[in-house]
Amino acid sequence: MRLARICTATGILTGEYDDGVVTTEGDGETYVVGEDGDAELMAPCDPTAIFCTGRNFGAKIEQMGEGDRPDRPDWFVKPPHALHPPEQPVEYPDWVSSFTYAGELAAVIGERCHDLDVDEVDDALLGYTILNDLDAYDQDRRTARKAFDGSAPLGPWIETDVDLDGMAMETVISGERRQSATTDEMLFSPPEIVAFLSERYTFRPGDVISFGSPANPGLLEPGDRVEITYEGVGTLRNEIV
Numbered sequence: 001m002r003l004a005r006i007c008t009a010t011g012i013l014t015g016e017y018d019d020g021v022v023t024t025e026g027d028g029e030t031y032v033v034g035e036d037g038d039a040e041l042m043a044p045c046d047p048t049a050i051f052c053t054g055r056n057f058g059a060k061i062e063q064m065g066e067g068d069r070p071d072r073p074d075w076f077v078k079p080p081h082a083l084h085p086p087e088q089p090v091e092y093p094d095w096v097s098s099f100t101y102a103g104e105l106a107a108v109i110g111e112r113c114h115d116l117d118v119d120e121v122d123d124a125l126l127g128y129t130i131l132n133d134l135d136a137y138d139q140d141r142r143t144a145r146k147a148f149d150g151s152a153p154l155g156p157w158i159e160t161d162v163d164l165d166g167m168a169m170e171t172v173i174s175g176e177r178r179q180s181a182t183t184d185e186m187l188f189s190p191p192e193i194v195a196f197l198s199e200r201y202t203f204r205p206g207d208v209i210s211f212g213s214p215a216n217p218g219l220l221e222p223g224d225r226v227e228i229t230y231e232g233v234g235t236l237r238n239e240i241v
Contacts, residue, residue, distance in 0.1 A: 002234070003127065004157040006031055006039040017157045042085045043154040044129055045108045045206040050078040050152050051197055052104070052133055056187050056212025063215045073193045076142045078152050086155030089241040090134065092222050093148065098138040099220045099240075102213030103171035103179050103228035106131040107190055108158050109207040116198040121191040124203070127160035130228050130236040131210040135217070154208065159233045164190060168231040169214065174224050181214035
């Protein structure tokens with residue numbers, strides 16, 4: 001099932017997405033999503049924090065010269081300010097000269113939880129979505145590079161039924177495929193990462209945990225259209241303006 005948040009004339013609503021139509025929870029009203037419809041997709045959750053994993057694909061570590069492979073997950077945090085909806089343009093920051101994409105799978109927390117075992121993670125998740133870890137690459141340190149307004153496009157929805165084994169992904173920039181990998185290439189699996197971080201944080205419903213980018217993150221320019229697809233989840237699309 002695909003769970004979506006939409007902006008309508010009556011406010012923000014949530015419901016099940018199916019072929020361009022969202023049926024809302026509770027009253028069962030239907031809304032058509034898109035330019036000719038009566039609703040627009042929003043980021044599919046409202047997190048208190050976005051926890052992002054770094055250095056989780058060996059090929060990327062080697063490509064970027066990021067040192068030895070870590071013996072435990074490496075992470076950083078984006079604030080809620082970073083959240084950006086699917087399909088909506090992303091402004092190229094005027095204080096940046098090197099702006100990059102990174103296509104990442106992300107989990108959404110479904111219930112307040114802390115100190116999970118790996119085999120408890122699935123029950124604590126609402127499902128999976130897609131994150132573009134935008135990076136102001138010429139800035140100093142991770143917070144300056146990654147934690148600014150709009151630096152976390154998320155969506156297009158939350159898929160509740162996901163098979164993580166060998167899940168394929170690709171990032172396409174203006175028709176050119178730039179990233180291609182599978183989840184089997186991750187050093188740490190999504191459940192391992194969620195369990196590890198839950199030792200340190202009490203997660204709240206809607207919080208997001210992403211699982212790192214494959215090789216070939218790269219530069220963006222105004223006019224580029226970014227499409228990040230994870231098999232069985234969906235495609236996150238945004239244009240850089």
